[in-house]
Amino acid sequence: xxxxLNEIYRQLxxxxxxxxxxxxxxxxxxxxxAILTQNVAWRNVSSAIENLRKHRLLTLADIHRANLxxxxxxxxxxxxxxxxxxxxxxxxxxxxxNYSGSLDEMFARPTCELRKELLSINGLGEExxxxxxxxxxxxxxxxxxxxxxxxxxxxxxxxxxMTYQEYQAFFMxxxxxxxxxxxxxxxxxxxxxxxxxxxxxPACDKCPIRRLCRLGGATLESTPAG
DNA sequence: GCCCAGGGGGCTC
DNA sequence: GAGCCCCATGGG
Numbered sequence: 001x002x003x004x005l006n007e008i009y010r011q012l013x014x015x016x017x018x019x020x021x022x023x024x025x026x027x028x029x030x031x032x033x034a035i036l037t038q039n040v041a042w043r044n045v046s047s048a049i050e051n052l053r054k055h056r057l058l059t060l061a062d063i064h065r066a067n068l069x070x071x072x073x074x075x076x077x078x079x080x081x082x083x084x085x086x087x088x089x090x091x092x093x094x095x096x097x098n099y100s101g102s103l104d105e106m107f108a109r110p111t112c113e114l115r116k117e118l119l120s121i122n123g124l125g126e127e128x129x130x131x132x133x134x135x136x137x138x139x140x141x142x143x144x145x146x147x148x149x150x151x152x153x154x155x156x157x158x159x160x161x162m163t164y165q166e167y168q169a170f171f172m173x174x175x176x177x178x179x180x181x182x183x184x185x186x187x188x189x190x191x192x193x194x195x196x197x198x199x200x201x202p203a204c205d206k207c208p209i210r211r212l213c214r215l216g217g218a219t220l221e222s223t224p225a226g
Numbered sequence: 227g228c229c230c231a232g233g234g235g236g237c238t239c
Numbered sequence: 240g241a242g243c244c245c246c247a248t249g250g251g
Contacts, residue, residue, distance in 0.1 A: 039234080087234090126234095148232095
């Protein structure tokens with residue numbers, strides 16, 4: 001499986017180039033984006049980030065101090081904005097209570113321990129916690145998302161029934177523990193999913209997934225979505 | 227107008 | 240642990 005997963009990445013890299021993820025100019029912006037992007041297209045997140053920037057609320061310390069309803073009003077474009085404003089505050093509350101507001105201190109924790117702590121915060125599930133660990137903390141943690149499940153199960157490599165943890169273990173047991181690789185691999189998957197694997201339009205002639213399907217031993221015709 | 231987008235929590239059984 | 244509902248904007 002190691003060879004297959006490396007070969008898939010090689011072909012994605014060849015097709016799309018390095019994706020240079022995550023979009024965000026600082027670790028703090030990455031964390032804020034990771035929470036805001038839950039179940040919403042990134043374009044909706046962009047305008048919310050710009051709103052926060054304009055109001056000088058794009059740092060965790062500022063969010064920690066800011067009024068909850070003000071935050072909610074600025075991130076309205078990301079859906080579920082009351083919940084997400086609360087989630088942002090839950091994270092900053094955790095950071096300031098346990099690490100004096102210092103990301104350096106927080107990320108100095110052993111990754112496994114920190115992951116458990118992040119998951120204990122209301123509003124942070126596995127994907128969000130892992131995105132923070134990988135993209136803000138530079139930790140070698142593979143991020144699984146809806147596209148990962150959709151694409152790899154359509155390729156006949158995994159089952160859609162597998163849990164998040166099973167998907168993560170599947171990738172991490174096959175790939176070398178390399179944050180740079182995990183970073184771009186996930187970014188490639190999102191790019192592929194975004195451009196070629198929409199829920200109701202799983203394939204098109206240009207889609208690299210046709211080649212990838214052959215790698216996975218499946219054909220588009222044999223997949224339920226194909 | 228309709229569809230859906232990079233989730234997560236809470237509740238029920 | 241699975242199956243459901245809730246949250247609730249904006250672009251194609």
